[in-house]
Amino acid sequence: xxxxxxxxxxxxxxxxxxxxxxxxxxxxxxxxxxxxxxxxxxxxxxxxxxxxxxxxxxxxxxxxxxxxxxxxxxxxxxxxxxxxxxxxxxxxxxxxxxxxxxxxxxxxxxxxxx
Amino acid sequence: xxxxxxxxxxxxxxxxxxxxxxxxxxxxxxxxxxxxxxxxxxxxxxxxxxxxxxxxxxxxxxxxxxxxxxxxxxxxxxxxxxxxxxxxxxxxxxxxxxxxxxxxxxxxxxxx
Numbered sequence: 358x359x360x361x362x363x364x365x366x367x368x369x370x371x372x373x374x375x376x377x378x379x380x381x382x383x384x385x386x387x388x389x390x391x392x393x394x395x396x397x398x399x400x401x402x403x404x405x406x407x408x409x410x411x412x413x414x415x416x417x418x419x420x421x422x423x424x425x426x427x428x429x430x431x432x433x434x435x436x437x438x439x440x441x442x443x444x445x446x447x448x449x450x451x452x453x454x455x456x457x458x459x460x461x462x463x464x465x466x467x468x469x470x471x
Numbered sequence: 472x473x474x475x476x477x478x479x480x481x482x483x484x485x486x487x488x489x490x491x492x493x494x495x496x497x498x499x500x501x502x503x504x505x506x507x508x509x510x511x512x513x514x515x516x517x518x519x520x521x522x523x524x525x526x527x528x529x530x531x532x533x534x535x536x537x538x539x540x541x542x543x544x545x546x547x548x549x550x551x552x553x554x555x556x557x558x559x560x561x562x563x564x565x566x567x568x569x570x571x572x573x574x575x576x577x578x579x580x581x582x583x
Contacts, residue, residue: 399574400573401573448515
């Protein structure tokens with residue numbers, strides 16, 4: 358296992374289209390987090406899962422956003438009817454619920470909405 | 472309101488010089504404080520993690536300090552290298568296992 362992976366790394370889409378991103382966490386990690394990061398800002402929390410249960414959602418996660426982790430392993434983040442304001446880096450992180458709960462981040466998916 | 476503030480916003484130093492980045496937080500309850508390094512276009516990578524009882528922690532040329540009484544932390548980089556050019560983000564965890572609160576980061580540029 359080489360760490361958290363995310364696909365695609367880059368996505369360019371037209372406004373109004375739907376997009377889906379995938380995150381594969383470190384295999385033994387039971388918690389998975391999604392963050393959004395815009396230029397010059399730190400990551401902002403969107404949502405997190407413990408196993409397959411979605412335990413918390415940020416107010417940033419509008420109705421157009423949905424995340425799933427159906428088998429408690431990989432997760433998907435879907436954005437419907439994309440808007441230009443959705444352009445950002447979407448980061449995924451995973452951790453095991455013990456100790457420091459250190460979160461390991463993936464490389465991110467860069468979304469550009471035209 | 473839980474917040475993490477970092478200073479300076481950006482910093483330019485010459486290769487081989489030392490520098491110190493600052494972080495102030497107003498997160499309560501406090502679990503731990505982390506410093507991450509984020510290269511452009513990449514995900515953050517953890518440098519150090521400190522709990523309430525830890526005052527300092529080192530990782531190679533990186534040394535982090537924590538004063539939980541004043542709610543301040545610093546990251547000191549010794550003998551900077553060109554590869555240190557990145558954004559350094561201070562992150563505070565309010566409770567173990569919950570979402571992290573990120574600062575906006577300090578952009579460090581090391582020039583030759």
